[in-house]
Amino acid sequence: MLKSKIIKMCVGAVALSLFFSVSTSINANAATSVKIPVLMYHRIEANPNVSDTWQIGLNEFKQEMKYLKDNGYTTLTNDQFYNIITKxxxxxxxxxxxxxxxxxxxxxxxxxxxxxQYGFNATEYVVTDQIGTSWGNPSDMIRIMNENQLKTVANNKIELENHSTTHGHIANLGTAELTKRVSGATAKLGSMTNKQVKYFAYPFGESSNNLINVLKSLNVKMAFKAGGGMATDSSDLMNMPRIGIINTDNITTFTRKITTGN
Structure with missing residues (x-):
């Protein structure tokens, strides 16, 4: 009888210990502060136009990517990012x-x-009506990748995601037109890559309640704006912040931005 009681007490103690262990683990995970820099680049040029904020030098970009590699950063896919942000x-x-x-x-x-070279993951937000086109001054011609080039990068860890069919001030368009532009880009990119297109970057960083509702109706999981500092687990999934890397940045400001968000 005494032996039976001792066994029951031991089993109970083990169960209680496991409960507290699991409970502590869950609480620790819930309490973990998620903070991730999301970098926003536009143009990487060997000879950047200094009057264009969004053109940065190739040498600067090389320095930045080397810094990430040398300092043990993990470049995320969008799904990895989403799953971390949502715990x-x-x-x-x-x-x-x-x-x-x-x-x-x-x-x-x-x-x-x-x-x-570094085996990095990255995302390219594509304006689908512009694929394969070019425009601008001969001295600073803007050329957009064609389908074959986009497919090449998509096969090498670059995700192609939605930047609408047209790059304009679209946020305040009507529901039908927004639906057409978002779904059109989704369909085009999906047919090129045979992958689901689930993420969106707002043209000019401009969103609206109507555009957000359209994105949700089209099963967009997350949408990105411009600015706002570090992404955290309390950030709005449909207005996720991004840190712009611009032509006045250097490796010192770059390291500050990826550490503080500003």
């Missing part, structure tokens, strides 16, 4: 999400080879 996955020590807007040829010629 569905654990966070690596130094996570970062790299995003590029516009799908310009400088990405293919300059940024992509460096990203590929």
């Amino acid at each position: 569905k996955a654990s966070m690596p020590a130094k996570p970062i999400l790299l995003t590029f807007d516009g799908a310009t040829m400088d990405f293919y010629n300059n940024a992509y080879p460096i990203l590929k």
Whole structure:
């Protein structure tokens, strides 16, 4: 009888210990502060136009990517980022999400080879009606990647996501037109990559309640704005912040931005 009681007491103690262990683990995970820099690039040029805020030098970009590699940063996919932000996955020590807007040829010629060299994940937000087109002054012609080039990068850890069919001030358009532009870009990119397109970057960083409702109706999981500092688990999923990297940045301001968000 005494032996039976001792066994029951031991079993109970083990069960109680396991309960507190699991409970502590869950609470610790829930209490973990999620903070991830999401970088927003536009053009990476060997000879950048200094009057264009969004053109940064190739040498600067090389320095920045080398810094990330040398300092143990993990470049995330969008799904990894989403799962960490929503507390569905654990966070690596130094996570970062790299995003590029516009799908310009400088990405293919300059940024992509460096990203590929380091095995980095990144996202290119594509304006689908602009694929394969060019415009502007001969001295600063803007050229957009064609389908074959986009497919090439998509097969090498670059995710192609939605930047609408047209890059304009679209936020205050009507529901039908917004639906057409968002769904049109989703369909085009999906047919090119045979992958689901689930993420959106607002043209000019401009959102509206109507546009957000359209995105949700089309099963967009997350949408990104411009500015706002670090992304955290309390950030609005449909207005996720991004840190702009601009032509006045250097490696000192870059390291500050990815650490503080500003």
